[in-house]
Amino acid sequence: MRLGLGLGLALPQSGTRPFKPTSIPNIALWLDAADASTIAQVSGSVNQWNDKSGNGYNAMQPTGAKQMVSGSNTINGLNVLYANAKNMILPAGLYSYFGPSQPWTMFIVKQDLIAQGASQFFYLGSNGLSNINEASGVLSNKRGNSDHGGQLAITQDLLPHIVGGISRANNFLYAIRDGVIGSFYAEPTAGTQTQMYIGSYNSATSAAVVVNYAEILLYAQEFNNGNGGPDFDAVNSYLKTKWGIS
Structure with missing residues (x-):
């Protein structure tokens, strides 16, 4: 029996539509290593990771020695970018999102591959002092010259996690992991950013990280x-x- 043909009838759909990050307002950046169509690479070395938000904020790394690797590692059966003292540079158009009194929320799916006392995996600014990092069992969302930032006590391990931070318009900073929000820290010294990296800070070999990056x-x-x-x-x-x- 054929229903709804030429009768203007709308048949009900079973199930629900899958969630998309773009369904939430004010998305600025979406990097997804599971989507091979967004990764430009030569023999696995990634020179560009394209933004799926629609804003065109593509992450790039033209220097071969600093390029992450695609196609070698997975999380939950999905492709990730492997970084061993490598980084990707985010475009200047994103800098304004991290300026004084600008609200933002960032989620980074990543997995440490070796035990790292200090793992600084997202950097803002030319001096590397603004970052999201893990050290001594604490996840921090730092900005400006603060040695503190918003913090959350964690167990550092080699499992994949969702890490990141929240910045409120009043410059209160929070660290987040796997849906848990840490205590806030007031950081009034935030300035305009001039550089932005995913991965190791460009000139700090001591802050090198060995990480799988999955989605940002x-x-x-x-x-x-x-x-x-x-x-x-x-x-x-x-x-x-x-x-x-989990």
């Missing part, structure tokens, strides 16, 4: 005033399911 999302908003909320939970649920994070 940046939103130009502070979810529920830094307290999480439905959109925050939706992003975490999507990333946990996709990358097999």
